[in-house]
Amino acid sequence: ETGVTQTPRHLVMGMTNKKSLKCEQHLGHNAMYWYKQSAKKPLELMFVYNFKEQTENNSVPSRFSPECPNSSHLFLHLHTLQPEDSALYLCASSQAGLQNTGELFFGEGSRLTVL
Amino acid sequence: SQQGEEDPQALSIQEGENATMNCSYKTSINNLQWYRQNSGRGLVHLILIRSNEREKHSGRLRVTLDTSKKSSSLLITASRAADTASYFCATSGTYKYIFGTGTRLKVLA
DSSP, X not given: OOSEEEEOSEEEEOTTOEEEEEEEEOSOOSEEEEEEEOTTSOOEEEEXXXXXXXXXXXXXXXXXXXXXXXXXXXXXXXXXXXGGGOEEEEEEEEOOOSSOOXXXXXXXXXXXXXX | OOOOEEEOSEEEEETTSOEEEEXXXXXXXXXXXXXXXXXXSOEEEEEEEETTOSEEEETTEEEEEETTTTEEEEEEOSOOGGGOEEEEEEEEETXXXXXXXXXXXXXXX
């Protein structure tokens, strides 16, 4: 138990569906992250939120829409996805600052399959 | 741009042997971290080394950092079957952590 909970753990959706991934952290951290992990590729940083403000959008297609209503919750809204979006989506949190020395705490991931 | 690259991509050793993984990166860093990932699971933090440190130990783990060569190594001593996992280095800057491609380690019992 890392203190970061992701739901659902597995999701299968069609290309026309709309679904959301949820992440919750119980660690009191001020930064939350979405990463995408595809087979044989490095972890791709998608979005970073610091104190609920988005500080990074790593050229992610608009079919992925993040939402951070408070510093403990992070969502990734999905719509009209493509099969190549199938991947493990990892949420993480940290206690971040200008001299970033904190470790990342990851959830177990949401395995997404787009049919 | 991709920051860290691990070498080798895959490593298979016998239980009890030592495993060494290397990481290279491209830009200046605040610190470098190593993470472990069991298949299909989230990543777990192993150890952090700051840019002004050269070596750090934690249990059976030994990490070195050479900022002049922009490289780091992770040594796992006396490996166990339970060490089988993927290992990633990550470099950090303000609010961002960039991961490498990972080394898949298999420890044979």
